[in-house]
Amino acid sequence: MSAAVPIARRAAGDAAGRASKITTPRRPGHTILGVIIIAVMLFPLYWMLNVSLQPAGNASATPWLPLDLSFDGYRTALAEQGGNLVTSLIVSLGAVVFSLLIAAPAAYALAHFRFGKWVVVFLFAVLTTQMVPGIVVANALYSAYSDLGLLNTYAGLILADSAAGIPFSIILMRAFMMSIPASIVEAAYVDGAGPVRAFVSVVLPISRNALITSALFTFLFAWGDFLFALTLTTSESMRPITLGLYSYIGGFVSDWSPIMATAVLSSLPAIALLVLAQRYVAAGVTGGAVKS
Amino acid sequence: MTSTEIRPGSGGLAPPAPARPARHRSVGRSRLVQIAFLIPATAYLVLFFGYPVVKNITMGFQEYTTRTFYTGEAPWVGFANYVTAVTDPVFDRALLNTGLFTVGSIVGQFTIGLLIALFFHRRFHLSGVLRSLLLLPWLVPMIAASAVWRWILDTDHGVLNRTLDLLPFLDGRPAWLTSTTLALVAVIIVNIWLGIPFNATILYGGLQEIPEELYEAGSLDGATGARAFWHITWPLLRPVVTVVLVLGVVYTLKVLDVILGLTNGGPANATQTISTFSYHMSFREFDFGVGAALGNILVLISLVFAVVYLRLNRRSIDE
Numbered sequence: 193m194s195a196a197v198p199i200a201r202r203a204a205g206d207a208a209g210r211a212s213k214i215t216t217p218r219r220p221g222h223t224i225l226g227v228i229i230i231a232v233m234l235f236p237l238y239w240m241l242n243v244s245l246q247p248a249g250n251a252s253a254t255p256w257l258p259l260d261l262s263f264d265g266y267r268t269a270l271a272e273q274g275g276n277l278v279t280s281l282i283v284s285l286g287a288v289v290f291s292l293l294i295a296a297p298a299a300y301a302l303a304h305f306r307f308g309k310w311v312v313v314f315l316f317a318v319l320t321t322q323m324v325p326g327i328v329v330a331n332a333l334y335s336a337y338s339d340l341g342l343l344n345t346y347a348g349l350i351l352a353d354s355a356a357g358i359p360f361s362i363i364l365m366r367a368f369m370m371s372i373p374a375s376i377v378e379a380a381y382v383d384g385a386g387p388v389r390a391f392v393s394v395v396l397p398i399s400r401n402a403l404i405t406s407a408l409f410t411f412l413f414a415w416g417d418f419l420f421a422l423t424l425t426t427s428e429s430m431r432p433i434t435l436g437l438y439s440y441i442g443g444f445v446s447d448w449s450p451i452m453a454t455a456v457l458s459s460l461p462a463i464a465l466l467v468l469a470q471r472y473v474a475a476g477v478t479g480g481a482v483k484s
Numbered sequence: 485m486t487s488t489e490i491r492p493g494s495g496g497l498a499p500p501a502p503a504r505p506a507r508h509r510s511v512g513r514s515r516l517v518q519i520a521f522l523i524p525a526t527a528y529l530v531l532f533f534g535y536p537v538v539k540n541i542t543m544g545f546q547e548y549t550t551r552t553f554y555t556g557e558a559p560w561v562g563f564a565n566y567v568t569a570v571t572d573p574v575f576d577r578a579l580l581n582t583g584l585f586t587v588g589s590i591v592g593q594f595t596i597g598l599l600i601a602l603f604f605h606r607r608f609h610l611s612g613v614l615r616s617l618l619l620l621p622w623l624v625p626m627i628a629a630s631a632v633w634r635w636i637l638d639t640d641h642g643v644l645n646r647t648l649d650l651l652p653f654l655d656g657r658p659a660w661l662t663s664t665t666l667a668l669v670a671v672i673i674v675n676i677w678l679g680i681p682f683n684a685t686i687l688y689g690g691l692q693e694i695p696e697e698l699y700e701a702g703s704l705d706g707a708t709g710a711r712a713f714w715h716i717t718w719p720l721l722r723p724v725v726t727v728v729l730v731l732g733v734v735y736t737l738k739v740l741d742v743i744l745g746l747t748n749g750g751p752a753n754a755t756q757t758i759s760t761f762s763y764h765m766s767f768r769e770f771d772f773g774v775g776a777a778l779g780n781i782l783v784l785i786s787l788v789f790a791v792v793y794l795r796l797n798r799r800s801i802d803e
Binding site: 217218219220222223225226227229230233234236237239240243253254293294295297298300301302305307314317318320321322323324325326327328329330331332333334335336338351352354355358359362386387388391412415416418419422423433434437438440441442445448451452454455456458459462463465466470473 | 514517518519521522524525526528529532533535536537539540543548552553600603604606607608609610611614616617618619620621623624625626627628629630631632633634635636641643646677680681731734735737738740741744745748759762763766767772775776779780782783786787790
């Protein structure tokens with residue numbers, strides 16, 4: 193299965209290379225069909241936006257377009273869920289920093305140090321983590337967190353929410369760091385740097401793109417986490433946005449616009465990343481195949 | 485590649501074969517520094533994956549309830565939790581639902597994902613932009629997607645049923661999320677929608693990998709269209725297909741967000757899976773022992789699938 197690593201890497205490189213070399217043929221029929229496919233796939237997200245912009249009380253039969261534009265839904269959402277958005281932001285940023293601190297050195301060690309068969313053993317262990325259901329982790333962590341006083345804490349959520357980002361980042365960054373020529377690192381050794389200095393001042397700067405991609409995905413994983421938010425917090429003062437949204441839809445719903453406004457707000461990071469950092473996202477998804 | 489430098493039985497802790505004995509000590513020290521790079525990650529994986537798995541195995545044999553948190557007592561009860569879990573009338577339903585949910589989701593995601601990948605493989609104007617937009621459903625929080633689907637699938641006012649009303653041959657409005665027969669179908673549909681971007685993107689990457697020359701050579705021998713797909717595309721795509729399917733099944737077995745967000749396992753356990761049932765026993769009934777037993781059953785299913793599939797697949801590739 194580790195064959196997937198070179199496959200995905202070459203696929204990414206080829207795709208980029210080929211697209212720039214050959215001019216795209218004009219196929220208007222294809223473009224129209226492609227737009228239709230994407231429109232169907234994205235319709236639920238359009239609907240989310242549409243409902244969020246409807247005036248309150250209009251929920252019985254949402255019009256197809258938000259012609260009667262209203263931001264009341266967002267006003268309510270920010271008033272009721274604003275704190276939860278901040279909680280999610282703190283937890284997600286914390287998980288990004290923590291995951292990179294843990295994963296980057298490991299990725300480098302697995303790519304460049306001569307550990308022989310232990311590299312395979314370690315990578316296999318990382319892949320095996322993908323099979324562990326979240327509910328199993330939550331079940332055990334709840335009692336451990338309860339003993340350690342980590343329930344309802346930022347630290348507790350940051351640690352748990354890194355569970356998706358760390359294995360992903362190790363695999364992704366290792367694949368990237370394999371492509372750094374050993375001679376570059378050796379040059380640093382010749383200049384008198386130790387392994388730590390070489391890592392920090394040579395390897396990390398070169399790996400900037402892989403670090404950014406890992407960071408973006410770790411952020412999205414942590415931001416979207418629902419299970420740990422649900423099981424490892426019990427108080428309203430410590431509530432990520434996903435759980436806030438869940439408690440919204442848990443009861444009887446009379447007005448959908450604040451709920452959909454919350455859903456839109458919780459989707460903003462994903463949308464922002466796709467617009468602003470498209471190439472990193474594309475790299476991360478091919479890295480997703482590398483996961484296996 | 486470097487196995488000669490690892491002394492057998494030393495657990496990889498040995499320094500590289502000392503070529504110059506005088507430098508032995510510094511080489512040993514740098515070996516320790518190298519190992520130190522792996523220590524944080526190892527510790528994390530042990531604490532947040534290894535420990536939970538082991539802890540769940542022991543909890544499965546214990547009476548582990550809210551009382552345990554106050555008294556610290558969790559008496560050993562042998563297989564009692566497993567008996568409770570398996571004989572629970574919900575269990576059969578949950579097991580069947582897990583199977584239907586997984587098979588239905590995977591078949592749908594994979595088929596539609598492959599069709600979309602094949603379509604986008606023929607490059608055209610805007611194909612790049614459209615392909616990246618396709619990722620959005622996968623990137624937004626699952627619970628946000630579940631929330632909007634809940635409103636789309638609403639029986640009386642949902643946009644799906646309002647659209648279906650326009651069809652002349654359809655009588656009445658399907659109660660997507662509140663009928664015991666339709667709820668599982670609805671949950672599968674939403675999960676297919678969520679999984680299409682991942683499948684399409686990875687399969688597209690696999691298609692890009694197949695050299696164009698093979699199709700040119702194939703077309704000389706009359707292999708075009710469907711024949712080209714079955715004789716060139718499919719065999720060469722097999723490794724990527726394996727990755728997508730194994731990951732897909734392993735991920736789908738443990739899905740929780742979508743089901744909790746859409747139906748909470750209801751109505752009347754119609755969408756309860758082993759995963760949601762485990763959550764229910766632990767965090768709603770506070771019977772962590774039974775919840776752990778169900779979690780272990782889930783891990784076992786996942787493990788058996790992965791091993792069997794990879795075995796079979798390796799054999800068919802070897803032949």
